[in-house]
Amino acid sequence: MRRNLFLISVIAGFGVVGFIPSTARAGLSLNADMNVGVVTSGGGPVGDVGSGIGGRIGYRANLGPFAITPELGGSYLRLNAVETPMRGVAGARLSLRGVVQPSIFAHYGIAIVQRDVRGPTYDLGGAVDFSASIVRVGVHAGYVAVQSTFDRGVVSVYTPLEWVELGLHAGLGF
Numbered sequence: 001m002r003r004n005l006f007l008i009s010v011i012a013g014f015g016v017v018g019f020i021p022s023t024a025r026a027g028l029s030l031n032a033d034m035n036v037g038v039v040t041s042g043g044g045p046v047g048d049v050g051s052g053i054g055g056r057i058g059y060r061a062n063l064g065p066f067a068i069t070p071e072l073g074g075s076y077l078r079l080n081a082v083e084t085p086m087r088g089v090a091g092a093r094l095s096l097r098g099v100v101q102p103s104i105f106a107h108y109g110i111a112i113v114q115r116d117v118r119g120p121t122y123d124l125g126g127a128v129d130f131s132a133s134i135v136r137v138g139v140h141a142g143y144v145a146v147q148s149t150f151d152r153g154v155v156s157v158y159t160p161l162e163w164v165e166l167g168l169h170a171g172l173g174f
Contacts, residue, residue: 026060035075041162052077054075056073057072059071066095068093068094069093079163083114085113085146087109089122108120108121109121109122122144136170137169140166142164144164145162
């Protein structure tokens, strides 16, 4: 009986929070990501699947019905035993304001794939967030590339690593 009452309270609480309109005010934005990546080209086999985590911090500014968020982020993804890209990026996200917030994003930065393999990286994608008060949760999908180089002195080998990334994210907007 107590457990049922607790579950009903939790479900009702989430239901009430879900109907609070989003203020979508300007301010600090903190986000955490959980990602799954599928290799589309690179040193490892195409189709390898890996998972990882990421985080972003930015400042959300409102522009009429839109919001733009310049942001800095980092991520780690274990694609296979050889390729484990760690990325540091800067970019922006453009979204619609409201309770449901579709958005597009792009980032550029630097990645380390292995100890001696590094290079520029970028990502492009889209997301859908559900916003209740200061809390946002959502899903995202994107294309990620690392233009890495094996540094072997006078001989360098160019090996692009590309993957499709799908994930869940949650964040706070202050």
